[in-house]
Amino acid sequence: xxxxxxxxxxxxxxxxxxxxxxxxYENTAFDYFPxxxxxxxxxxxLLIAIRPxxxxxxxxxxxxxxxxxxxxxSLHIMDSQPGDSATYFCAARTSGSxxxxxxxxQLTVNx
Amino acid sequence: EPxxxxxxxxxxxxxxxxxxxRCVPISNHLYFYWYRQILGQKVEFLVSFYNNEIxxxxxxxxxxFSVERPDGSNFTLKIRSTKLEDSAMYFCASSRLGENTIYxxxxxxxxxx
Numbered sequence: 001x002x003x004x005x006x007x008x009x010x011x012x013x014x015x016x017x018x019x020x021x022x023x024x025y026e027n028t029a030f031d032y033f034p035x036x037x038x039x040x041x042x043x044x045x046l047l048i049a050i051r052p053x054x055x056x057x058x059x060x061x062x063x064x065x066x067x068x069x070x071x072x073x074s075l076h077i078m079d080s081q082p083g084d085s086a087t088y089f090c091a092a093r094t095s096g097s098x099x100x101x102x103x104x105x106q107l108t109v110n111x
Numbered sequence: 112e113p114x115x116x117x118x119x120x121x122x123x124x125x126x127x128x129x130x131x132x133r134c135v136p137i138s139n140h141l142y143f144y145w146y147r148q149i150l151g152q153k154v155e156f157l158v159s160f161y162n163n164e165i166x167x168x169x170x171x172x173x174x175x176f177s178v179e180r181p182d183g184s185n186f187t188l189k190i191r192s193t194k195l196e197d198s199a200m201y202f203c204a205s206s207r208l209g210e211n212t213i214y215x216x217x218x219x220x221x222x223x224x
Contacts, residue, residue: 032211036154043115043202043215044154089154098156098167099146099213 002027004092006102013109019077021105023090026071030092034099035064035075038087047088048075080109113137115216117203123222124193132188132219134203143186144204144213145178147171154202160186193223 036044090102145157
């Protein structure tokens with residue numbers, strides 16, 4: 001019930017394309033859904049986050065879409081750039097509890 | 112921008128030795144965490160700490176692990192007798208009271224040989 005399932009495991013996109021990463025969860029008590037970006041040898045850095053009372057949140061080229069009934073959420077990276085090449089983790093938590101991470105998606109954006 | 116700092120960045124230790132990983136959380140944060148990431152795998156929760164006591168721990172955080180806030184700024188993770196499978200990147204993190212955002216440090220890479 002604490003698991004967060006993420007797909008795909010890896011993704012290759014051309015520069016300027018759209019990158020889409022999907023996550024699904026089971027625990028309906030989760031009320032906070034962040035996405036973290038991680039470069040090799042670095043710690044996860046918060047990219048964007050959403051709460052389940054909204055269906056979409058956009059910050060620059062990054063958008064989270066949230067489907068509460070399906071218990072799914074996704075990250076869309078518009079106009080993907082080589083500098084976006086990193087590992088992306090979705091995560092979920094209930095207030096005051098642990099952050100549960102997905103398995104991660106290795107994104108490669110080709111120039 | 113304030114950040115979580117961790118030392119050492121990399122440590123190699125013999126199996127069975129004790130290891131202490133150190134962290135300085137962001138100064139006005141009150142929740143502290145340790146997570147770990149085995150090479151190529153997802154980030155896993157170890158323990159959370161608030162008000163000088165453990166508030167939650169995972170099944171990974173067994174009797175070999177302990178945490179401490181020895182003074183007003185440091186937060187440490189001790190592994191008493193390291194095993195080969197403890198080799199991982201250990202991330203310290205912190206958050207403000209009442210906020211969901213958790214900020215991670217750059218990690219301490221532990222290699223047990």
